[in-house]
Amino acid sequence: MGKKDLPLIVMLVAGAVTCIITFVKNYSVLGKLVSLFVVLLIFYILGSILEYLINKFEKQNEEKKKAEEQAAKEAEEKAEAERKAAEEAAKKALEESKE
Secondary structure: OOHHHHHHHHHHHHHHHHHHHHHHOOOOHHHHHHHHHHHHHHHHHHHHHHHHHHHHHHHHHHHHHHHHHHHHHHHHHHHHHHHHHHHHHHHHHHHHHHO
């Protein structure tokens, strides 16, 4: 059961609650059907919006994570380059001091 099923689950739970309430309050058959249809439609739309927002937030989080990983990789490469430059400068200074 994934995010794809979210609108259906929300819709069916709301429909079940509506059926129970209309049965307890003794609605007519037509009233029950109209109420159920309206509730199913509204909650399917709300579930679809919720699914869209969850997918959007997950996509943003993935993009942010990739950007952070890229920045960390670049910083690591820069530190490595600086370390190599420092080693070369130290070797050069050592060779000059020997002469």
